Amino acid sequence: MTTPSIVVKGLHVTRQGQEVLSDLNFQVAAGEVFALLGGNGAGKSTTLLTCIGMLKPSAGSVTICGHSAADEPEAVRRSLAYLSETASLYEHLSARENLRYFLELAGTKPDPVAIEQALDTVSLQADARDRRSAGFSKGMRQKVAIALALLRKTPVLLLDEPTSGLDPVAVEEFNRLLITLCQRDVAILMVTHDLFGACEVSSRIGLLRDGHLVNQFEASRDVNGKLIHVDVNEVKRSFAGREAA
Amino acid sequence: MTAILHIARGEWQHMLRTRLAVTIIVMLLALIAVAAASSAQQLVSESQTREAYQREAEATFRSQPARHPHRMVHYGHYVFRTPAPLAVIDPGVDPFTGRSIFLEGHRRNTAAFAEARETSVLTRLGVVSPAFALQVVAPLLLILLGFTSVVRERERGTLLQLIAQGVPARALVLGKAAAIGSVAALASLPLLIGVMWLSIRHPTEALPALLVFAGHATYLGFWVLLITVVSALASKARSALITLIIVWAATTILMPRIAADVAATAVTSQTQTEMDILVQRDMRVVGDSHNINDPGFRSFQDQVLEEYGVDRIEDLPVNYRGLVSLQGEAEGSAVMNQYAAELHATQRRQATIINLFAIASPYLAVRNLSMRSAGTDLINHQRFLDAAEAQRFELIQQINTVHANEVLFADDSARSVDHESEQRTRVSGDFWHRLQDFNFTPQPASDRLLAALPLGVVLALWLLAATVLIRRVARKAGEA
Numbered sequence: 001m002t003t004p005s006i007v008v009k010g011l012h013v014t015r016q017g018q019e020v021l022s023d024l025n026f027q028v029a030a031g032e033v034f035a036l037l038g039g040n041g042a043g044k045s046t047t048l049l050t051c052i053g054m055l056k057p058s059a060g061s062v063t064i065c066g067h068s069a070a071d072e073p074e075a076v077r078r079s080l081a082y083l084s085e086t087a088s089l090y091e092h093l094s095a096r097e098n099l100r101y102f103l104e105l106a107g108t109k110p111d112p113v114a115i116e117q118a119l120d121t122v123s124l125q126a127d128a129r130d131r132r133s134a135g136f137s138k139g140m141r142q143k144v145a146i147a148l149a150l151l152r153k154t155p156v157l158l159l160d161e162p163t164s165g166l167d168p169v170a171v172e173e174f175n176r177l178l179i180t181l182c183q184r185d186v187a188i189l190m191v192t193h194d195l196f197g198a199c200e201v202s203s204r205i206g207l208l209r210d211g212h213l214v215n216q217f218e219a220s221r222d223v224n225g226k227l228i229h230v231d232v233n234e235v236k237r238s239f240a241g242r243e244a245a
Numbered sequence: 246m247t248a249i250l251h252i253a254r255g256e257w258q259h260m261l262r263t264r265l266a267v268t269i270i271v272m273l274l275a276l277i278a279v280a281a282a283s284s285a286q287q288l289v290s291e292s293q294t295r296e297a298y299q300r301e302a303e304a305t306f307r308s309q310p311a312r313h314p315h316r317m318v319h320y321g322h323y324v325f326r327t328p329a330p331l332a333v334i335d336p337g338v339d340p341f342t343g344r345s346i347f348l349e350g351h352r353r354n355t356a357a358f359a360e361a362r363e364t365s366v367l368t369r370l371g372v373v374s375p376a377f378a379l380q381v382v383a384p385l386l387l388i389l390l391g392f393t394s395v396v397r398e399r400e401r402g403t404l405l406q407l408i409a410q411g412v413p414a415r416a417l418v419l420g421k422a423a424a425i426g427s428v429a430a431l432a433s434l435p436l437l438i439g440v441m442w443l444s445i446r447h448p449t450e451a452l453p454a455l456l457v458f459a460g461h462a463t464y465l466g467f468w469v470l471l472i473t474v475v476s477a478l479a480s481k482a483r484s485a486l487i488t489l490i491i492v493w494a495a496t497t498i499l500m501p502r503i504a505a506d507v508a509a510t511a512v513t514s515q516t517q518t519e520m521d522i523l524v525q526r527d528m529r530v531v532g533d534s535h536n537i538n539d540p541g542f543r544s545f546q547d548q549v550l551e552e553y554g555v556d557r558i559e560d561l562p563v564n565y566r567g568l569v570s571l572q573g574e575a576e577g578s579a580v581m582n583q584y585a586a587e588l589h590a591t592q593r594r595q596a597t598i599i600n601l602f603a604i605a606s607p608y609l610a611v612r613n614l615s616m617r618s619a620g621t622d623l624i625n626h627q628r629f630l631d632a633a634e635a636q637r638f639e640l641i642q643q644i645n646t647v648h649a650n651e652v653l654f655a656d657d658s659a660r661s662v663d664h665e666s667e668q669r670t671r672v673s674g675d676f677w678h679r680l681q682d683f684n685f686t687p688q689p690a691s692d693r694l695l696a697a698l699p700l701g702v703v704l705a706l707w708l709l710a711a712t713v714l715i716r717r718v719a720r721k722a723g724e725a
Contacts, residue, residue: 052409054724074411082409088402090255092262104251105412152410 004029005156005187006051010060013046013211020046021211024060030155030185033178035198038208044191047208048158051189052082064156078106080156081149085164087141091134095124095144098133102148110151118147122177139170146177149186157181159190163197175201195236207238214238248412252420253427256394260424266390273386273432280378281333281435288333295325295344299683307678311671313660314648315535315570318350318641324683326356326629329620330447334439334457335376337621346630348637350574350644351534353581355517356630375436376615379461380608381497383432384468388489391425391469395476395722396485404722414722418715422473429465436461453618453690456697460618463704464611470711477718497608504602504609508595520584527580534573537566545572559654566657567649574645578638585634589627596623603700607707614700620687624696632685640680647676 004027011024021043028034038044049055051062053073062069065079089098099118100110119129122143133141142162149157163171178188178201191208192198198205207215215238217231260266302323309317325345332339343356373382395418398404407417440458444451472489479485515523532541537558549568550556558565596613603610616622651672660667687693 052405054405054408074413077409077411080409082406084402084405086402088406090259090403091401092259101251101255102406102410105248105255105407106410107247158409 005065006034006189007063008047008051008060009063011047011050011057011062012059013043013050013055014058015046015055019058019211021050021057024208024211024213026206026213026216028156028187028189030187031182032203033182033188033190033201035202035205036189036191036208036213037193037195037198037205038191039193041210042208043211044193044208045160046211048082048160048189048191051158052077052080079154080158081145081152081154082158083142083145083149083160083162085161087138087145087162089133089136089141089144092132094131095119095129095133095136095140095147098144099148099151103151106152108152114151115147118150119143121150121180122147123173137170138165139167139173142166142170142174143177146174146181149181150184155186157186157188159188159192161192161194162190163192163194171197199231248416249420249423252412252417253423256421256424257427260390260428269386269390270428270431273383273390273428276373276378276382276386277375277432277435280373280375281439284336284374285333285439288328288336291344292327295327298323298345299325299327303680303682306680308674309677310674312674313667313670314567314644314652314672314676315350317644317677318570318648321347321349322640322680323347324633324636324685326685329625329687330443330450331454331457331619332621333443334374334436334454335615335619335621336374337376337616337619338623338626339621342626346633346637348633348640350570350641351528351577353578353585353634353637356626356633375439376457376461376612376619379432379436379465380611380615383429383465384493384497384608387425387429387432387465387468388472388486388493390428391421391472392476392486392489393482394421394425394473396479396482397476399480400482408722414724415716415719418473418477418719418722421476422469422715425472426466426469429469430462433458433462433465449690453620453693453697456618456694456701457615460611460614460697460701460704463701463708464607467607467704467707467711470708470715474711474714474718477715477722496606500602500606501599501609501612504599504606505595507602508598511598512591512594514588514591514595520588524581524584527584528577531573531576531580534569534577537569542569542572545569561654563649564652564654564657566654567645567647567652570645570648571642574638574641578634582634585630589630592623592627600700603703607704610700610703610707614697614704617697617700618693620693625687628688629685633683636681636683643679644676647672651676 006026006028008024008026011021012019013021024043024047026034026036036044036047046055050057051064051069053069053076056070064076067075067079069076089095090101093101096115096119099115103110124140124143124147128136128140133144136144163174166174175197178190181188182203190198190202203219205217206213207217217234217238260270302325306320306322309320312320323345326339328336328339328344346356347354395404398407398417404417408414436458440454443454471492475488475492476482476485479488530541532539534542537546545568546558546565549561549565550558553561555561561568599609600613603613613622617624652670656666656669660670688696
């Protein structure tokens with residue numbers, strides 16, 4: 001494993017008097033997809049919000065590319081791209097305009113050629129690029145959001161339930177994009193309750209329950225270095241067993 | 246700073262691409278521009294009309310033929326108030342208080358021909374001054390334009406997206422405020438142009454005009470910040486809109502009425518009818534100056550006879566009837582002035598109470614600041630009434646003096662039965678040329694500025710409170 005881009009160490013987070021995360025520990029290295037799997041209320045979104053620096057830990061720490069999320073949130077945010085569940089875009093702007101706007105706000109000068117390349121990479125249809133994003137499907141919005149991450153060249157990508165509401169073709173396209181990002185050494189932390197999707201694309205999977213990381217699974221690689229997916233049934237058994245317990 | 250400008254530009258882009266926002270901006274600008282243009286046109290024509298009427302009334306009075314002086318006392322004369330230059334921005338109480346007064350003997354008439362009473366109900370509702378547009382309508386339109394500014398980002402998930410990519414929450418909130426503020430600035434532009442134009446035409450009005458502009462700019466600035474704060478605090482756009490509409494209605498519709506009711510309850514004043522009855526009662530004590538034998542003037546008669554050293558009024562070197570008229574007018578005026586002074590003092594106390602409500606309503610602060618600076622408030626109306634009364638008293642006493650000095654007592658006593666005597670009681674029309682021009686001037690600019698200053702401080706405090714609030718909210722907006 002290379003130097004971890006995301007380090008979560010002994011993390012405790014309390015919200016409205018309730019401990020939502022308890023002694024959470026994991027790391028995500030560059031080029032790795034770590035999926036945090038869990039049901040509703042397990043603490044998945046809280047983990048992401050803490051990584052962004054929008055929630056302060058009551059104990060422990062989150063470090064992104066060497067910066068503490070609690071103490072240096074702005075430096076952390078410069079290092080990451082965040083893709084929300086809804087893949088929100090400005091509906092009155094086109095795909096290109098959305099990218100330009102977000103890039104300007106990130107302090108990056110928008111380069112039209114680079115924007116076209118990024119949109120090519122994410123395979124957004126040419127006729128959709130100048131259309132207002134109000135009519136975009138979630139898959140199309142996600143493509144624009146991934147294009148933004150590519151353009152910003154951030155070393156870390158945080159994904160919140162990225163495949164929920166996507167059709168199988170869109171999921172496949174999305175997974176292909178994640179692999180592209182991994183090949184560019186982006187560390188990806190994905191929170192999801194989609195067991196199959198997580199197993200399909202993740203290098204490692206962590207099972208999150210009631211704020212605790214209860215189990216971790218690692219994908220192996222074959223002799224050619226190709227990822228051998230995490231066994232869905234193994235994760236399912238562990239998940240079911242923990243539920244029963 | 247760059248992020249704030251980017252956010253502001255983004256918000257402008259959103260406004261321009263949203264039909265509702267474009268409609269609101271166009272409506273706002275059109276309303277202000279139309280209000281300014283129609284108000285300016287109305288004021289110019291009003292000024293010309295009133296000046297023309299004033300000169301005509303003066304010419305009519307001066308051109309009267311030889312008459313008995315007391316007939317001229319009852320013939321009377323009109324004085325008109327020329328609108329203050331800044332009435333083009335804020336007509337204040339002018340449309341409701343009347344613009345002319347009929348000056349005659351024995352009576353202190355109140356102002357008549359109020360615009361609001363003369364026009365039809367529909368026209369009355371249709372008249373919008375720039376001050377009204379900026380004080381009442383502009384905040385409402387700014388609310389409709391800006392209530393979603395921040396909460397929209399939260400509802401659609403772009404807020405988290407922006408914060409997560411390192412856009413400071415402060416820049417986001419201030420950028421939104423800057424965008425709404427730029428629309429408010431655009432809406433204030435006709436006012437600024439008007440203020441500059443007025444300052445060139447009437448240099449003495451430059452400072453009050455500037456204060457009127459500064460007051461409105463501060464007031465709109467307060468609304469811009471409040472709209473952004475509420476939008477940033479709300480979890481749903483609908484709740485932001487409801488909150489802001491409630492604040493708008495409470496401060497601009499409800500509070501002025503509450504303030505007026507509290508003022509009327511705390512400082513009770515007589516109605517015009519009640520006051521008229523009391524004046525008549527006291528005037529009866531003074532006596533009827535048309536009747537030289539009225540018991541009210543018995544001691545005056547003794548005093549006059551003693552002063553001139555004669556035993557009978559017929560032996561006086563002056564016309565006793567004229568003297569009684571002079572005395573009756575002086576005593577009657579004193580009675581009427583006393584009641585008027587009490588009424589004015591009551592109204593001023595009520596106005597002070599209403600001003601105190603500026604602490605609870607920025608609308609009241611800007612409304613009263615604007616009227617005071619413009620010279621269109623109650624104080625200036627009272628000043629007009631007093632100036633007209635001074636003119637009336639001067640005119641009537643001049644005529645009464647002519648009556649005393651130029652008409653023989655014998656002729657005066659016999660004029661109703663003897664035609665020749667009656668002819669001799671008519672004094673030359675040349676006397677009516679002594680009528681002085683009526684030139685009412687509003688309170689000096691320095692006095693108006695001084696009076697408006699406390700309201701300016703209250704408005705500044707409202708803006709300061711909103712600034713403190715937005716700083717706190719901007720810090721919180723970046724937290725989950």
